[in-house]
Amino acid sequence: MSGVPETVDIDHLRQWIGRQDIASEVLSPELVRRFRTTLELPGATNTGEPAPELIHLCIAPPAVPMSELGPDGHPARGGFLPPVPLPRRMWAGGLFEMRGALTIGDVVTRRSTIEDVVLKEGRTGRLCFVTVRHEISSGDDVAVVERQDIVYREAEPSTAPKAQPPAAQAGDHVMEVVPTAPLLFRYSALTFNGHRIHYDKPYATGVEMYPGLVVHGPMQATMLYHFATRLRGRAPATFAFRSLSTLFDDTRFTLNATEENGAFNLWTARPGGPVAMSATASFDS
Secondary structure (H helix, E strand, O other): OOOOOOOOOHHHHHHHOOOEEEEEEEOOHHHHHHHHHHHOOOOOOOOOOEOOOOHHHHOOOOOOOHHHEOOOOOEOOOOOOOOOOOOEEEEEEEEEEEOOOOEOOOEEEEEEEEEEEEEEEEOOEEEEEEEEEEEEEEOOEEEEEEEEEEEEEOOOOOOOOOOOOOOOOOOOEEEEEOOOHHHHHHHHHHOOOOOHHHOOHHHHHHOOOOOOOEOOHHHHHHHHHHHHHHHHOOOOOEEEEEEOOOOEOOOOEEEEEEEEOOEEEEEEEOOOOOEEEEEEEEOOO
16 A cells, blocks of 8 residues: 555545435335344334334445445445545444334335535544435435434554543443444444444454454444433434544443433443543433
């Protein structure tokens, strides 16, 4: 790999703003069962019953031929997403607005639109943020509106000095999660996510130089969302989240929650480590 940074032509990349992608899939009982068993979420799995929230992240994922995958397992640059020439891609955060329920057995459609492409300079180099709006619908009814924030960044040199953020505090409510390799593999399979950092340990540690397999951001968000649901006894109407640091499969982590003004502040963290994902769950009055 060349050590010369590639030029980021932001004017070219911003030509992707407004591009759309539409895909549909039957929300099958089998998918619901796999989702619930992977995340240990009890509940309905039969046709005609309500589907679990955030299962839309598993519906109609992009599917390209093997020949069109990049070396990291993602689809190669270009296509629906802009061809950002930075080697590291991560889900930076997002927002879910829950407007209705999806029903098991229905055809669900995802309409995705590129809303913005922005280049910034961060502590470790250039960062390119791509904002995507997803509308998840069944028939004429929109059930979920999602804002997805994707960040592309340069490969951080292993010798780069790293500031140590403070250790996260424990919440008023805490639940432990053990991120085993089978769990990460199963969530990758549910979402048809080929990114090798989640299931290929030699690649994750030897190429991208992580200390282990990376825990999915969307999976953490899903766990926090359903943690808030269990605590309140009903599902949040809005859920905003942001990835702040990375979790790996080398140690357990916790889901944490505190209540403030009728909402839950939530976060994930490993023992003695910083906040990995922060989130806010708000409820209809």
